[in-house]
Every structure is written in structure tokens, then in C-alpha cells.
Amino acid sequence: MSLKLGEIVPFGRSRQEYELMFNLSQEDYQQVILGCGDGPASFNAQMTQEGYSVISIDPIYQFSKSEIQQRFDEVVDNIIAQVAATPDNWSWSYHRDAEDLRQNRVKALEIFLKDYEQGRKEGRYQAAALPHLPFESGQFKLALCSHLLFLYSDLLSVEFHIESLKELCRVAQEVRIFPLLTLGRQVSSHIEPVREALAKMGIKSRIEMANYEFQKGGNQMLRLFQE
Numbered sequence: 001m002s003l004k005l006g007e008i009v010p011f012g013r014s015r016q017e018y019e020l021m022f023n024l025s026q027e028d029y030q031q032v033i034l035g036c037g038d039g040p041a042s043f044n045a046q047m048t049q050e051g052y053s054v055i056s057i058d059p060i061y062q063f064s065k066s067e068i069q070q071r072f073d074e075v076v077d078n079i080i081a082q083v084a085a086t087p088d089n090w091s092w093s094y095h096r097d098a099e100d101l102r103q104n105r106v107k108a109l110e111i112f113l114k115d116y117e118q119g120r121k122e123g124r125y126q127a128a129a130l131p132h133l134p135f136e137s138g139q140f141k142l143a144l145c146s147h148l149l150f151l152y153s154d155l156l157s158v159e160f161h162i163e164s165l166k167e168l169c170r171v172a173q174e175v176r177i178f179p180l181l182t183l184g185r186q187v188s189s190h191i192e193p194v195r196e197a198l199a200k201m202g203i204k205s206r207i208e209m210a211n212y213e214f215q216k217g218g219n220q221m222l223r224l225f226q227e
């Protein structure tokens with residue numbers, strides 16, 4: 001993989017944020033969950049601590065703990081400054097303000113980094129990248145993808161989205177993606193072409209309200225499933 005820790009920022013969310021974004025239920029927790037593009041989220045670490053099972057894939061897992069920390073440190077001030085400069089673009093229902101956002105992202109990173117080496121040994125953090133996943137067909141009941149697909153629609157083409165979601169649907173019975181807005185807070189123009197292409201392959205989709213909103217208007221997720 002020739003990824004540079006570049007344009008897609010290594011910001012990670014918590015287990016509670018994942019639960020709210022993806023409307024996760026007790027039933028969902030009973031199976032091994034695939035987290036795609038989990039980066040430095042603390043979801044896997046916290047779920048593992050609670051006795052649940054998550055496998056995360058991300059190309060950044062080819063990097064060391066200190067490289068991931070360094071990349072986070074390089075970008076965090078700039079991102080927090082951008083958020084602080086545009087307070088009306090954000091919903092402050094979860095994070096109180098830009099500083100609280102920073103603290104929450106730092107906390108998620110710390111929990112992730114503490115778990116990272118052990119998790120790599122156990123195969124819970126695997127270096128891989130969409131649109132190819134190193135898993136068997138139907139290996140997971142549920143796959144989650146947070147703040148990657150649709151969000152980075154300006155960087156990632158509609159073809160990349162279709163290939164990636166086809167691949168996620170190959171390895172998981174159900175796939176949930178959040179949010180459906182781009183970084184510029186527009187509804188991604190990829191959503192409808194992707195849904196149409198997947199429908200032709202027999203994959204059904206439904207847009208649902210999530211219990212989480214940070215980008216104003218970014219409170220919906222896409223569910224993909226095969227019956």
C-alpha cells in the first residue's frame with residue numbers, strides 16, 4: 001500500500017459516537033463487527049474492553065504508533081481552528097464547543113493507541129484498504145464505515161464508492177455508512193448513483209435517521225442489506 005498519511009485526516013471517534021451514528025443495538029453487538037476505515041477511533045478498543053468483538057481495517061495500520069500520533073499532532077490544531085472559525089456549521093449537541101471536540105478526539109486517540117499494538121497482534125487492527133478486503137464472503141453480519149465514504153466524495157470517485165460498497169456487501173450481510181454529507185456539508189452526489197448500481201446487483205438500501213449530528217444536517221446513515 002502506498003498510502004501517505006495525507007488528505008484524509010486521522011481523526012477518531014468513540015464507541016459512544018459509533019453507537020449513536022449507527023443506531024447500534026444489543027443485537028448488533030452479539031456478532032463480530034467489521035469497522036472499515038476505523039483509523040484512530042476508540043470503538044474497537046472500548047468494545048473489546050466490554051467483551052465484544054470488532055475487527056478494524058484501515059491503511060494507517062501499516063504505520064507505527066508514533067507515526068499515527070505524529071500525523072494527528074500535525075493536523076489537529078488546524079482542524080480545530082477551522083471548526084472554531086465556523087461555529088454555525090456544526091451542531092453542538094454532542095461536543096460542547098471546539099475545545100471539547102479536541103479533547104474528545106485526543107481521548108479517542110489515546111484509548112486507541114494504548115490498545116493498538118495488542119490489537120494488531122490479535123488481528124483486531126489489520127492494514128487493508130477499500131476497495132479490497134482480506135475477508136471471506138459473508139464473514140460478517142455487520143460492517144460499519146464512518147467518516148470515509150460519501151464524506152470524501154470530492155477525493156473518491158463514484159466508481160470507487162460502488163466498488164467499495166460492493167466489496168463491503170460481499171463480506172457482510174449488512175453495511176451501514178455515516179454520514180451522507182461531504183466535507184462541504186452537501187448531500188453527496190454519489191448517493192443516488194451508488195444506490196442504483198447496487199440495486200441492480202440485488203442490494204437493497206435505506207436511508208435512516210441517526211442519533212448523532214455534528215456537521216449540521218449530517219444526521220443520516222445509509223443501510224445496505226441483502227435479503
Ligand SMILES: C[S@@+](CC[C@H](N)C(=O)[O-])C[C@H]1O[C@@H](n2cnc3c(N)ncnc32)[C@H](O)[C@@H]1O
Pocket residue numbers: 008009010011012013014036037038039040041057058059060128129130131145146147148
Ligand atoms: C476521518 S477518518 C475516520 C475514522 C473513523 N472511522 C471514525 O469515524 O472515527 C477516515 C479514515 O479512513 C481511512 N481510509 C482512507 N482511505 C481508505 C481506504 N481506501 N480504505 C479504508 N480506509 C481508508 C483513513 O486512513 C482514516 O483513518
